[in-house]
Amino acid sequence: MSDNAHSEGHVHSAKPYIRIYCILLVLLVISIVGPMMGGLTVMLVTAFGVAVVKALMVAAYFMHLNVEKKYIWYLLAMAAIFLAVMFFGVAPDVMNKDGVNWKRLDHSAPSSSTAPAHH
Amino acid sequence: MTSSSTHADMAHAADSHAHHAPQSFWSKYIFSVDHKIIGLQYTLTGIFMAVVGVYMSYVFRMHLADPTAHIPFYGVLSPAAYNSLVTNHGTIMIFWVAMPILLAGLGNYCIPLMIGCDDMVFPRVNRLSFQIFFLSTVLLLVGFMAPGGAFGGAWTSYPPLSAKVEYNLTPHGNVIWLLAVALEIVAFLLGGINFVTTAMNSRAKGMKMFDMPVLVWMIVIATIIFMMSVGPLVAGAVMLLLDQTLGTHFFAAQGGDPVLWQHLFWFFGHPEVYVLLLPELGVVCEIICVFSRKPLFGYKTIVYTTFMVGILSMIVWAHHQFIAGIDPRMASIFSLTTIIISIPVAVIMFAMIATLFKGSIEFKAPMLWSIGLIVEFLLGGVTGIYLGSSALDVYFHDTYFVVAHFHYTLIPLVAFGGFAIFTYYFPKVTGKMLDERLGQIHFWGSAIAFNFIFIPLFFSGLAGEHRRIYDYSGFAELATPQMQSLRTMATHALLVMLAFQIPFVINVIKSLLKGAPAGANPWKANTLEWTADSPPPHGNWAELPEVHRGPYEYSVPGREQDYWPQNAPN
Amino acid sequence: MSAFQVPIATNRCATGIPTGRLAIWWVLASEIVIFGGLVACYLLFRFRHPEWAAEAEHTKLAAGAINTFVLLTSSLFVVLAHVAASNKDTVNARKYLIWTILGGLIFLCVKAYEYTSEISHGYTITRSVFWAFYYTATALHGLHVIGGMTIMGLLLPDVAKGKNLQRVEYIGIYWHFVDVVWLFLFPLFYIASAAS
The missing domain is CATH 1.20.5 (Single alpha-helices involved in coiled-coils or other helix-helix interfaces)
Incomplete structure (x- = not known):
């Protein structure tokens, strides 16, 4: 204290x-x-x-990070870096609309809760 | 800062008798703030849940051996109940057995004792952490009484199965399951902040970073991995909860993306394996040194390698999703990282084996469990290399080969490691020695039976047997007598393994009643927890210890004794 | 139940950072990945759906700007409370903490107005995944605002008595973090729209 x-x-x-x-x-x-x-x-x-x-x-x-011990910066940076790793690991699957030999089908209109369409 | 804090130490030491005022049963055992009691609360809750989880596996293995049978102590298993048992077996064993026993229980009990302080830095946060955990335990079990039954969409809870009641048919079970898991994560976040802060700030006088036992390092690194990986899953859990309750479309194919949940789940789920692995490896390091009377081989190498494991564990997650339609380029990257992570783990394993070299090895029960862990985990790790390669995984995915693989990693960690911890620390916690002969019977019986449960499953997986199937009679090539005999063999081995827990239970009861008194340091170990009384009182030491050397000074030449406690002045 | 006694461990300081502050930084590190995870998911979808820019037009830029101003101002108050506390000026510390809480209240009122008018115009959480993200992210942030206000309220009696003044700094660090999260949510949901 x-x-x-x-x-x-x-x-x-x-x-x-x-x-x-x-x-x-x-x-x-x-x-x-x-x-x-x-x-x-x-x-x-x-x-x-x-x-x-x-x-x-x-x-x-x-x-007060300007007067705090340096490794608090590293600690926060570590969290941010792992987050960036997650972002770039997920991006190829979730972010793209299309890619090599594939195209995401358009589901933008939310359908009602009837039987789901299989593709 | 240091001068003022030592001043505070002395001021506290002067009135330390205030710590030992008599307390009622409730304040001493139920609402205690003492790290040892909280550690035991976590461990005992974990053991209780282990019994529940094993009971579930008993029920569905009995069903698989004979699908029409009336299962003793259960009855006839319905398909929906089969799904919820498989789901909750996985959930319980990871979140309510492995986490509380290996991380929370062990960490709470050992960190303050091993670094020589009187308690965790935030005892009341610690108590809150257990209370939230206990609440989550009750909530999970309440799920079984909910109308519609407990959630049955697998412990990975993939949407849309988990998100839509039309698919999972458990209108309350899925929400309760998700809330229980979320609460459990909150509990471990609170505990984790306590662990890391305690280890960073509250080491005994004279104890430098590299004077900490490897176990403390491992628990701290495991906690950091947990805290860094669980965040996106917390966000994902909120999103899934909204999908379930309000009907948003985060993870629906309409506007959202089901694969996103898989990424969020495994971004946590894979590091989680290492969260469970590291504390175990730490315990094995301690036990191997003590029972071979040798310094740990490559202390700093092990610590740095563990950091490497931690970092690599964050970039292997998508190997769980090779057939989920992920980008093939990413699949090859994740294959590569998955295979690379076996290198640092192997380095740690080799360091352990090198520690044994030319030691005076004593095969007491804790040592047997530790060596057993290394040997059996090796089999789990090696089969992981097959699964990590994305081409092979296309065939192996969702077969019993995967089931056998991860049970070969997790049972050595949780069961073998758990029993190693139990037999090693039982004298410290209770002040009584366990019976060695019953311990040996328990080890050999369980270890051999364990192999006969899962080796058949490797073969049935190779033959294409899919997991999570209630009834194989509809699959001509899986319903053959040969395949059925593999299933039956696994079930029989499970019954044998369960029977071999009887000597363990007898051993514990007998030792609690009339075991030989243990004394403070029955294993002649160096680390600080063995300098406190057995069991340690509230506050752990009358006078907090001061540290003069590293934790692994065994068999130092020129000394009479073959151990050299960290706090001994000379 | 015997009175709680702070253990010796809490006052040890091997890193040179007081235990409470170190713990707050760990809390924030784990909060970064929670909020960051949510924002990362939103960004992934946002890049995939350029058409969400049109949806973002329906959030209220003025209200968002006012709220950013309010939070920045409350951040100033809480740092002034810390200055007062470190000067052992309990009267001003308490005053600035109360002003900070008021800032949080204004923020929540503006937020409530926004939610009400959006929902009444049909922009509900189930309208599209954009709105689902909007409500989830802002509500999660709002819960953090409420949590911070509650803790500050609980601190007030102690602060008035001059007890545990270091806690003013710790809650301040947390409050600034909540502010920083908003600094990112504001451009993500309000500014980046088709109108701009």
Whole structure:
């Protein structure tokens, strides 16, 4: 229960957090206005690129990963990497509409609960 | 930080008598926060469920030996009941026997004792973890009383069979089954966070990372694999639950994708095999060193190899889906990784065998079970190479060859490993020695009978016998007398194996009543749990131990004794 | 039942990270794969179905943006609560925690408004797999918001007494994570639509 050691000696100031918060709000505006400009690349960069930046800023400054032991980064990165492994392992089967010598049949219209059609 | 925490240690040691205030039965055994009691609660629940699961296998094996017979202690088995018994046998043996005994029970009991602290870091979270687990156990068993019966769509619960009541015909059983499994996962996540944090933060004074016994390493790595692989399945379970209850189409062919569930399930399901394997290998490492009086061969190699196993175990999952219509290019990648993972496992096995080399080996019961585990698991592993190759798997998939293969891996792990743990730690937990002669009878009888259950199934699988079939009379080439004799042989061997559990039960009862007192260190082992009293009191030690050396200093030249406890100053 | 006594193990600190904070990071690592698993499944389907962009038009961009703003602001409050707690300023710590809880409440109210209007326009969970993902992901996130608010509520009496102040930091880390999850759900379900 003695983990406030880093605060002993000096008073923990709120100012840096408010500065980060202001930057986050600016990024939020960019992520909303950007995609309205149109264009896929603009949308990807402003919506998802900015989301990544925002997430990293929250992690680094609000969650204090910038002053935390390095291996917490590794721990979180490990989770993210395993997730990426899962994504790319599943993608060839679930993501594609067609591939070499196969094509997914169209079932997009949800059918009623009558006997299922076999293909 | 260190100075302040040692200060806290001393302050606690001063008033440690407060720990030993007399407690009522309820607070001591039922709502205890003590890691040892919680470990025992997990283990005993697991043993109870093992009896339930074995009973199920007894019923359906009796049915397969003689489909028309009236089965003693059961009656006549209906096709729907056959399906639900097969399903729940698998579910129980993995989630309610292997996990609680090998990971939760063993980890809870051993981690604090082996790293020299008084409890888990979050005792109340630990208690909550067991309570959730217990709730999930009750829920699973309640499924058998639900209208329509218990879920019968196999332990893998593939949609659309599991998602649609029109197909599985168990309107309540499928939801109850899914909820029980989800609760059980939550329980182990809570426990797992406790395990990892305890091992990382609470080691005894002087104990460095590489002074931890291999068992602790293995449990921690197994826990991390579990935590990293189970997440997508939790998400998948929520999606399947919505498919079942609200009628969404996540896993339906209309708009969704049934193969996605298979991926989510096996992304967890395959690492799970290694979650069960690693703690066992850890126990075997400990036992082999103690009973051959030799240092572990290649401690660091084993630890690094275990990391490798952990990483590789996350990228082999799709070998369960070779005939599910997955991309053939991925199938060849997963074949390759599956075959590669046998290398680190073999390295660990060879390190164990090298430990035995020129040791003074004593074949006490724990040692027999450990050696038995290595030998029998080898057969399971080698047949896995056949199945891992995607071309062969097209033929073998869903036959009894697969059944025999994974029982050859899981029974050595869960039964042999479980009995190794039981016989090794029984003196520590109860303070009484087990009878050695009954232990030997139990081992040889069970081990030989075990082979006669599953070797016939390899052959019937090779002959094309499909699993999960209630009645083979409709399949001309499977209903022959030759095939039937293989089935009957397996059932007879199962009955023999069950009969050989009687000496074990007698042994336990006899030893509990009038076994020889064990003393603190009956096996003359080095690790810290053997320096505490048997059974250890609440708080484990009057004064927490300090560590001076690694865990495997056996037969050090120039010393009078052939062991050197980790906490001995000299 | 005898009073619970914190074991010595809890106060040991071999890694240099306090036990509670280390555990929170492990919780988050396992949460990453849970939410990540769901989002990964959504992404796989989203790439397969470009036509879902039209469905995403019917989510309410303005409400989502307001909620992002609300969560970011509550994140600021909870970090300010941590600052106050580490300065042993229990009055401000308690105040900022209450503001954080209020932020969570506003978030849930906006969410409730969204759900109501979507469902009343026929965009229910069974309409298509897009909406199934939308409701599953946002509801799972909403449950985490409720969980965080509940824990903060339970912490308030202790914080006022100056007990266990380190917990303010731990719940803060969790709350930021819930915020980060939303930062990804927002573009996934609201921004990436045919209108943009």
